[in-house]
Amino acid sequence: MKHSDDIxxxxxxxxxxxDPYHELARQQEHKLSRERxxxxxxxxxxxxxxxxxxxxxxxxxxxxxxxxxxxxxAPASARPAPAGWAQPAARxxxxxxxxxxxxxxxxxxxxxxxxxxxxxxxxxxxxxLAGLRAAAAPSLSDAAAGQAGxxxxxxxxxxxxxxxxxxxxARPAAAxxxxxxxx
Amino acid sequence: MPARVRAMSSIVSMPSSPEIAEHLVxxxxxxxxxxxxxxxxxxxxxxxxxxxxxxxxxxxxxxFAAEHPLPACATLQELEQAMSAVWTRIDWGWxxxxxxxxxxxxxxxxxxxxxxxxxxxxxxxxxxxxxVYQGWFERAGAGQLxxxxxxxxxxxxxxxxxxxx
Numbered sequence: 001m002k003h004s005d006d007i008x009x010x011x012x013x014x015x016x017x018x019d020p021y022h023e024l025a026r027q028q029e030h031k032l033s034r035e036r037x038x039x040x041x042x043x044x045x046x047x048x049x050x051x052x053x054x055x056x057x058x059x060x061x062x063x064x065x066x067x068x069x070x071x072x073x074a075p076a077s078a079r080p081a082p083a084g085w086a087q088p089a090a091r092x093x094x095x096x097x098x099x100x101x102x103x104x105x106x107x108x109x110x111x112x113x114x115x116x117x118x119x120x121x122x123x124x125x126x127x128x129l130a131g132l133r134a135a136a137a138p139s140l141s142d143a144a145a146g147q148a149g150x151x152x153x154x155x156x157x158x159x160x161x162x163x164x165x166x167x168x169x170a171r172p173a174a175a176x177x178x179x180x181x182x183x
Numbered sequence: 184m185p186a187r188v189r190a191m192s193s194i195v196s197m198p199s200s201p202e203i204a205e206h207l208v209x210x211x212x213x214x215x216x217x218x219x220x221x222x223x224x225x226x227x228x229x230x231x232x233x234x235x236x237x238x239x240x241x242x243x244x245x246x247f248a249a250e251h252p253l254p255a256c257a258t259l260q261e262l263e264q265a266m267s268a269v270w271t272r273i274d275w276g277w278x279x280x281x282x283x284x285x286x287x288x289x290x291x292x293x294x295x296x297x298x299x300x301x302x303x304x305x306x307x308x309x310x311x312x313x314x315v316y317q318g319w320f321e322r323a324g325a326g327q328l329x330x331x332x333x334x335x336x337x338x339x340x341x342x343x344x345x346x347x348x
Contacts, residue, residue, distance in 0.1 A: 151282050158259055158287065
């Protein structure tokens with residue numbers, strides 16, 4: 001959106017401060033935009049809680065807590081500089097920002113073991129508008145898959161369990177087999 | 184599934200053109216042998232009933248399993264890797280073993296059997312894979328269980344079998 005700061009520049013010409021001045025036209029344009037494209041407002045409201053803070057310094061609101069075993073990047077001087085790239089002069093320590101501490105990976109719970117597409121759909125604000133949030137929720141078949149996934153995988157246990165599964169129908173009745181005269 | 188195939192499957196879609204799909208399927212069997220196998224299959228089918236042909240292919244598969252023994256495996260994942268190692272070494276696709284409560288699903292991908300013998304003979308030529316997996320599972324300790332093919336192979340040679348009681 002193109003806008004002009006003519007009023008601010010004019011104040012500066014006279015050495016005055018333009019702080020008390022409010023550009024009403026800009027707010028009016030925002031209001032018209034929101035009324036014209038309601039999807040923009042819907043997306044903004046939907047992502048309001050999901051967007052993490054960009055300020056990742058320790059102690060900043062929303063910044064991850066530093067971990068004891070977290071990765072600390074090597075100092076810049078220890079890394080090889082690419083050819084033709086001049087190293088900047090060392091800055092005073094007060095100007096050097098503290099190293100960014102990467103968050104430790106979270107332990108994965110069974111509820112997190114959904115396909116990446118489903119996990120992304122659950123986080124996407126547009127998925128709510130498209131009805132994808134319900135689709136991303138674990139289904140009954142997912143629950144059954146989770147149950148099968150928790151079965152012991154060592155071969156003696158697998159074979160013993162399958163051999164003892166005779167009480168339940170071990171397989172569907174309609175096994176596919178070729179029939180005489182029907183190649 | 185090999186990592187290379189997994190990576191490709193995430194970025195490559197299946198061909199939408201039937202001509203391309205048919206061409207790729209034919210590539211699964213060398214042109215040097217295709218005519219021979221299809222004449223052999225036609226002669227077999229003229230002389231034997233499908234169930235007899237299936238039993239014959241099952242015995243061929245069991246012999247293949249005996250001649251391609253798997254290393255000792257402790258878990259289902261190790262068994263799947265050992266089986267897939269044999270298949271990928273001879274360019275016969277790969278296998279995925281999926282546990283369910285009452286059966287073990289065997290998903291074999293890209294078997295060239297149908298491409299070699301022709302889709303008309305898929306109802307009995309699939310007995311080969313049944314025999315191979317039966318032989319491998321028996322040697323792994325599942326002698327009381329039986330491998331059964333659940334559906335005919337699709338055009339790409341993907342076959343669904345099950346191990347159950």
